Amino acid sequence: MLRSRLTKSEQEAILALPAQEVRTAAHRDIVRPGHCSTFSTLVVDGLVARFDQLANGHRQITALHIVGDFCDLHSVVVPETGWGMESLTDSVVRQVPHEALRDLVKSSPAIALAFWRDTVVDSSVLAKWASALGRRSAKSRLAHLLCEMGLRFEQAGLSTDSDFDFPITQSQIADVLGVTPVHLNRTMQALRQDGLLVTNGSRFRLPDQPRLCRIAQFDPAYLLLHKPPND
């Protein structure tokens, strides 16, 4: 679950944290921007996005979180939310009070480091994405997103990296890539015509991953999957 090595007892301490389980329908705002949050959110089922909203209402999704992700652990040390969180699908989340997390962190330096590390990995993914938004074409960004999500779904044990269920609308993908829904639609068609993408409902298949990775210039190092020890 977390991207660090912990002892059994430390793992148990995290799992034993008090939490409120919440079910939400798709397209609901779980955390509204501009407030102060009192809990962190663990995704139990579904797909959850962190976003930033502009004055005109347009959204830029800055992170996608799948089953098992602790999506706003950073709010433990910085509870002020400039961002918001929305459910992209019907979802189930566990809300863990900051108070409990802070107590745990004080009692165990190893867990503090593991939490810190987890937020840094999120930040590493975000940096890679910022670079994609600034310097790549929509087609390359879409390819990159597909490569990343495939790998993350596989790592989470949900599917293979080249054939996965990704229940997201084209408008939502557009909010990730920073393009309009119309342009995303055309970009997806371009990948389909190149024989790099086959979709069927929410099922995504990537028939030629090596070529897709080349277009995306995808190097999975930034996801930090090898989980080195903390010290």
Add this chain to the structure above:
Amino acid sequence: MLRSRLTKSEQEAILALPAQEVRTAAHRDIVRPGHCSTFSTLVVDGLVARFDQLANGHRQITALHIVGDFCDLHSVVVPETGWGMESLTDSVVRQVPHEALRDLVKSSPAIALAFWRDTVVDSSVLAKWASALGRRSAKSRLAHLLCEMGLRFEQAGLSTDSDFDFPITQSQIADVLGVTPVHLNRTMQALRQDGLLVTNGSRFRLPDQPRLCRIAQFDPAYLLLHKPPND
């Protein structure tokens, strides 16, 4: 220096950390992408940028660091560098060994939280920037950058927020905004014609900040300047 409240003795412990002071000329890579770093970098003088590099050599700057910033504290918990760091001007930095930082973090939970918090603030700035790259025009992004840097220079006690020394080339700003140098040049001219920017060498003056902030949709909340206590 750090964006958290610490006791005197904690502050002294940080300042007493062993470090190697290094001087670098402008336009040098301080940390090369794709390695494993063994120290974190504190900016003593100058301007330092974190960047991500594409296969074609193009760079996207993902963070700017001014005097007093600890620019890669995150590498304490994740030493693998997908990114690089370059000096934008002649600079002086202090390189603090990760080993010493990890020892300090283990001995003091408050410092661990302060360090964690610092990396989360960087991440908050990055999220705002990703949103700008995805959803705003070059003009709005430039306005946003100017508002942010003005405020940060002021907070660091270097100048006022509407008249500051920002020793950076147009090509480097272009690498921040994710545009070409040619287009950045034209974007700056547009701000000048609107009476929103006056430059003289590396001196930037913002004659009409309220209007500039409106164009930028600048809300400084994401910089988390009010420094709430850690717990």
Add this chain to the structure above:
DNA sequence: CGTGACCTTGATGTTAGTCAACGAATGTGG
């Protein structure tokens, strides 16, 4: 008096946004 780094300008091509409309699938209430 070159030379190189940086800024500026013009012409032209490409990428992506905007506006508007339509079709397919799904759900809902009568």
Add this chain to the structure above:
DNA sequence: CCACATTCGTTGACTAACATCAAGGTCACG
């Protein structure tokens, strides 16, 4: 079972933003 609305994907015509290519201009520096 049918009319209706809603959401989502798709398409076409047109426009705006930005990239690319190429060339000069300025200034500091050796």
